[in-house]
Structure formats: structure tokens, C-alpha cells
Amino acid sequence: MKFERTAQDLKSAARAGVLHTEHGEIQTPIFMPVGTAGSVKAVHQRELETDIHAQIILSNTYHLYLRPGTELLEKAGGIHRFNGWNKPILTDSGGYQVYSLAANRKIAEEGVTFKSHIDGSKHYFTPEKVMDIQRSIGADIIMAFDECTPYPCDYNYAKNSVELTHRWLTRCIDRMNSTQSKHGYEQALFPIVQGSVFKDLRERSAEFVASQNQQGNAIGGLSVGEPHEDMYAMTSLVCSILPADKPRYLMGVGTPENILECIALGVDMFDCVMPTRNARNGMLFTTEGIINIRNEKWKEDLTPIDPILGSYASTFYSKAYLRHLVINKEILGAQIASIHNLTFYLWLVNQARQKITEGSFATWKDEMVSKVKRRL
């Protein structure tokens, strides 16, 4: 994997780049649609490519491990062959899901025991096992097994947790170094900076992570309920420490506003369930602001959802028709809104990239933030 920086904004830490993987190039800054169980909900793989212009999608180790399981994924020749998405894929390590979804979890030095949220079956994740699972799944970028602290979190818990995450990181790297790709292409491990909202912990964690000299680095444990100011402060601090020549991935972020602000702080990669989850509830992110399509206001609006975007879902269907579908709980409503929101997110990061390249990012960002956060 190779990361090339192609432009640096002069008025912010924003930068543009290209991340080369064996499944293709990723133009950064980039947003990664979330396909938890190997499917971006309500979206066909063809639509991801042709309509949304996704360059990389994210899947989840915890979910894929439980179903369909590593045996079938290995037999298929890896996740790309299983789901037919032949461009880059990143898998989250499952750390966050073990804490947020699984029951009866017990964290120890060696690893975590938990019960499946699906059938209550007992499982045991260690850093080594999570690396092995991700070898079987076969994503291009795989994440270290960490503990994601909740918010709020007391200082001592956060301190012990970040230290455990660091010891686990060493074990993850050792396991990666002593094993090989199972599907014939390179897999890059991204370590994760933790430390909650405590400056000194974030600093130490960023320094430790940077010293591991992996091919990219991630910031975890943010967008878990803390004020935006804290998210931005921690992101800014960590970005100032993580090496500039490696891609930086801010996990689980966020709103269009969050993404623009964090691009300005030097982040290159984002993922979030928001565009798809909120789509299923009728919330649309558009180039003019946020629409709750269930509102009476849109009932007779026969204009396209968002003509600026030029994609099928955003231009073919009207707001009134989409509202009718969402109110009637028609599956097509979720489909249209999901494609639309993802198209918008990918359009937004692509616009940011262009503005960075042209040298006009800072002004554009301020205008855009005020636009994308307003409620229509």
C-alpha cells in the first residue's frame, strides 16, 4: 500500500492524496460507506460503484465472524469475492461492537469473552484471533483490536484502557508480521489512537501509535457522545502528532459538518452509519441542507430530491414520491434515501478534495458547513 499526498491546503491542515491498494486507488479525503455484514444496507453493489462513486467500503469483523463465519469467507476467496465488491474494503476489528452490541463481555489482559447478540453463544476475542479473522475475511485495510472507551469515561479507566490497547496493538502487529495474506494481496494494519477526551492520554497514544510505523493510522473513541469541541480538539491534537505521510482515519465520524471540520484538521478517511441509518428514517442530507422527508412540507413537492448531485436516485425521484414511500414504509423509500445520502457524502468529500487541490478549501469549507447543517 502506498500513500501519496497530492495537495496541502495552506490555511488549514487539510490535504488531498491517493491511497494505492491492490484493489484500486482511493482518492482522499474519502468517506467509506458502512456495509456492516458485507452489504451496504438497501444499496446494490452496482449502485455503490455507478451512482454513489464509492471507492472503498467498510465491513465489520464482529458481524462477519458471527455470520457467515470465516470458513465460508475463506472458501469464497475473501470478502471481495463473497459480496462482489471488487474495490478496496476496510474491516473494523470488532472492538467497538464487542462493547456496544455483545452481552456479558469480560475484558482481561489476554482478551475479551462475550456472548453473541444473535444467539447468545459464547466467544473469545484476543488480538491474535482478531488478526487471524481479518486475514480470513481479507480486507485491504484491517484495524487493530482495541478497547473503545465510552463517553464520559473517568481518567483512570481511560488511562488503563489506552495502555491495554497499546499492549494489544503490539500483539496485533506481531501476529500480522508472523502471518501472511490468505488471498494473495496485501493487507495493511491500521493502529488506533485512544485516550478518551484527555489531552495527555491522546498525546501519549498518538506518539505510541506513530512509533509503530504502520501504513496508516486511525483515531478511535470519538463521536461517542462527547461535545463537538472535544472531538475537534482531540482530532487536531492527534493529527499534529501522527505522521503526515500516512493516511489518517477518524473512525465513526460523522455529520457532513463534522467531516468538513475534520478534513480541515488533517483527516483523510471517514466512515459513519449516519447517511444510511438516517436515510431509513427519512432524513436526507442535501447540497442545500437537511430534509426530514416525513414533514408535511414536502408532501406536494414534485421537484427532484437534489438535482445538483446528478445521480439517478437524487434526480429521478421527486421529494413528494419519496415522502409517500417513506410514510408508507415502502422498502424503495429506504433504497432511494440511502443512495441519495451516500451520493451526497461522496460528493462532499470529492468537492473538498477539489477545493484543497485548487487552494480554496478554507473559504469553501466555512460556507459549506453553514449550508449542510441547516434544516430545510
Added chain:
Amino acid sequence: MKFERTAQDLKSAARAGVLHTEHGEIQTPIFMPVGTAGSVKAVHQRELETDIHAQIILSNTYHLYLRPGTELLEKAGGIHRFNGWNKPILTDSGGYQVYSLAANRKIAEEGVTFKSHIDGSKHYFTPEKVMDIQRSIGADIIMAFDECTPYPCDYNYAKNSVELTHRWLTRCIDRMNSTQSKHGYEQALFPIVQGSVFKDLRERSAEFVASQNQQGNAIGGLSVGEPHEDMYAMTSLVCSILPADKPRYLMGVGTPENILECIALGVDMFDCVMPTRNARNGMLFTTEGIINIRNEKWKEDLTPIDPILGSYASTFYSKAYLRHLVINKEILGAQIASIHNLTFYLWLVNQARQKITEGSFATWKDEMVSKVKRRL
């Protein structure tokens, strides 16, 4: 509207034809995907056209009247403009839904009062009102308001009911003759033959319907639980009476086997929720037989769903991946299975049409029936 017969099978009553409407041609025999509320569930309009090769879809007066309502549909310029499906559309009259979905219904000579299944609001349908609603909706083919008898049904109830349906038909025709299309194109009214499974009632009803000299005729009140033999016997009887130079539409039928058998009896048009509803439960109709994709048997089957069909959903995704999606209740599972099943249904009627034209329908039909009904 004009119906041209292009071929007649010599060993059965099967025939091929072309139905010309102002929204395009329909090659018969044809299957019409059901889009109850103006959306074929889990399928984009683009997919209906490009992947499924649908030529006409069906919507429902009862549902569209309740939501979004005729005011909005008129404002949009009719259903085609509202949902973006610019090919032919047929609306069922809502008779069946008033009996199957609505609460507190009371049937009288003048019309039916009922409560909405959505919000319990009270409504009143008369034959005249249902014609007016269908004028507002603007389908190319609209159905008479009838009473659809349940199965089993005692003789006297069926007799009184079919007589009421006939009196209502006269009122529907009068209303159609005294009103005009609201959206600038022709709307054809199809009367409906009723009479449950009683030969004499079906005969009288078919004769009455035929004498009305409308542009097409329909057979209702079948596929409501009666044995297949009764369905075929009634269909055969009615087809022998309905004029050969008008299209014949068998409402709500059915399985692939039912469709092939009824094409052989002289039916030209079909609709059924089965391909989409069963898709959402993981049942696939394929060129080799019926698959319950939830079965363990398909867990590791990495072959395409049905390569014969050649469409995106049927060839791009594997059975194992589709099974994974269905087991995980991923929306994409419903999407793939729905497109696949509809593609199969349209493929089946198109094959039938070709065989009729080539003169080999009867032999092909028998082989195909034994194939399409077997469980894989």
C-alpha cells in the same frame, strides 16, 4: 387501446398478441409486477425496465386513494408522473382490498362503507366514485368495482354477489362514458367476471361481461383458496365465452405453474404478489425449480442465483451471499430476491410467447410445468 393477436397455439387455447396503449406496447401473454402503493416493493423503476423487462405494472386504487390521495396524484399529472414509471399501468379497483384489508365494511346496493386499515377513518366507495378515483390516478387500464367473493362461498351468496357486481358494472360503464380522461390519454375499463366456483354463475357472468363490449375483460374471484382444478375449470369456461379478440386478464394468479396452465387456457394477462412477497421471505423461483434460500443446503453455494436469466441480480450475486443477506435480514436480500423472481416471471411469459409463436407451446409447457414446480 388496440389488441392484435399475433399467434394462436393449435394444441391449446394459448395465444400471443400485442396490446397497444398510449404509454407503449404490451406483448402478451404478460405478467404485471404488483406495485400496490405505486412502488414495486424493493425494486427501482430503472430495474423494472432494464433488468426485469416489465412492460406494465399494477397499482391499487384502495391504497393510492388512502395515500397519497387523489389530490396529489392529480397535481402530479397522474400516477406515471408521480412514480416515474412511464410505461403502461393498470389499477385494480380496490374491491378486493375493501374486502380483505378494510375493517367494518358494509355492502349495500349503492356502495360500500369501510374503515381505513391505516388510521380507521371512514370511507365510502361507490362504482361511480371508484371510476372517478381511477380517472384521477390515471392508469391506462382500470378495473370495474366488483365484489370479490371469498372461498368457500355458498351458492346463494355467490349468485346475489355476482348480480350486484353486474349492476355495479353498468354503473361503472355509465360513469366512464360520461367522464373524460384527466391526463390526456385513453383509459380502458376492464369488467370483471365473478361467480365463485359455480359453473352456471361463471357462465352467466362471462356472457354479461362479454356483452358489455369493453376493450378487455378480466376474471376475478379465483386464486382465493380454491383447488387448482376449480381455478382451471372456471378459467377455461370463462375464456371460452369471453371474446377472443379482446385481452383476457386473470386477476391475482399465481404460481409459475398456474400461469403456464392458464396461458394454455387462453389468458393473456396476469398479476400476483407472489414473486415479490415470497422473495422477501427467501423463496426463489428459478429456471430449475423453487429454492428456499434459507436452507442450509445453499450456505456454501457460491454459484450465481440463476445464470440462465442473464440479468444483474440473477447472475452477479451468489446463492451463498443471498442466503447470508436473507438470514441477516439485510434489505439487499429482499432487493436481490425480488428482482430475481420478477425477472424469472417475465422471462417465463416471454418464453411462453415465443413458444406460442413458434408453434411449440404445448410440449414446452408440460416440460416447463414439471420443472418450475419442483423444489430444489
